[in-house]
Amino acid sequence: TQLLEQSPQFLSIQEGENLTVYCNSSSVFSSLQWYRQEPGEGPVLLVTVVTGGEVKKLKRLTFQFGDARKDSSLHITAAQPGDTGLYLCAGAGNNDMRFGAGTRLTVKP
Amino acid sequence: GAVVSQHPSRVICKSGTSVKIECRSLDFQATTMFWYRQFPKQSLMLMATSNEGSKATYEQGVEKDKFLINHASLTLSTLTVTSAHPEDSSFYICSASEVETQYFGPGTRLLVL
Numbered sequence: 001t002q003l004l005e006q007s008p009q010f011l012s013i014q015e016g017e018n019l020t021v022y023c024n025s026s027s028v029f030s031s032l033q034w035y036r037q038e039p040g041e042g043p044v045l046l047v048t049v050v051t052g053g054e055v056k057k058l059k060r061l062t063f064q065f066g067d068a069r070k071d072s073s074l075h076i077t078a079a080q081p082g083d084t085g086l087y088l089c090a091g092a093g094n095n096d097m098r099f100g101a102g103t104r105l106t107v108k109p
Numbered sequence: 110g111a112v113v114s115q116h117p118s119r120v121i122c123k124s125g126t127s128v129k130i131e132c133r134s135l136d137f138q139a140t141t142m143f144w145y146r147q148f149p150k151q152s153l154m155l156m157a158t159s160n161e162g163s164k165a166t167y168e169q170g171v172e173k174d175k176f177l178i179n180h181a182s183l184t185l186s187t188l189t190v191t192s193a194h195p196e197d198s199s200f201y202i203c204s205a206s207e208v209e210t211q212y213f214g215p216g217t218r219l220l221v222l
Contacts, residue, residue: 033211
């Protein structure tokens with residue numbers, strides 16, 4: 001059972017476009033992480049959000065944690081080919097962590 | 110951030126042999142480590158949770174006698190794929206938990222011929 005639903009599953013856009021990836025759950029999480037994974041490598045942590053309503057920015061990436069700590073979004077402004085990868089959200093709670101199925105982003109030059 | 114290493118990064122073996130993969134937390138102690146399997150263009154699939162000093166907890170459908178996990182110290186967990194078969198070929202990734210955040214190793218590509 002997937003506790004975290006990510007959407008869209010696949011996304012292909014042109015360089016310079018904006019995009020938003022969503023991570024939704026019916027469960028409340030004490031914290032939520034976003035990772036990016038490139039082919040043949042392990043996921044790399046981008047951000048951890050802890051407080052409901054929290055917004056964090058990492059250059060062109062903006063992360064938001066829902067007020068109820070059940071959902072999160074990742075917005076990328078002016079996407080670049082280097083942003084291509086698999087984006088995973090993961091929620092921590094009840095002494096475990098569960099991952100979403102991931103959003104595979106392709107940014108075409 | 111915290112660093113997790115895996116060894117080897119890739120391994121090719123013959124069918125029927127056993128392969129051991131090591132996962133180390135380099136700059137922090139991890140009482141809990143996780144082992145994942147990932148097929149091409151798919152997300153991570155949690156195989157088991159490795160607990161230091163106790164038995165690993167396996168996810169449903171993962172054979173504990175096939176995938177042996179040993180977490181002998183606070184910085185090392187090993188995954189042994191016993192009697193490997195071609196269908197075991199995959200990308201295996203470990204992670205170590207520190208303060209509710211998981212840090213991942215670079216992964217091990219296993220190819221069973």
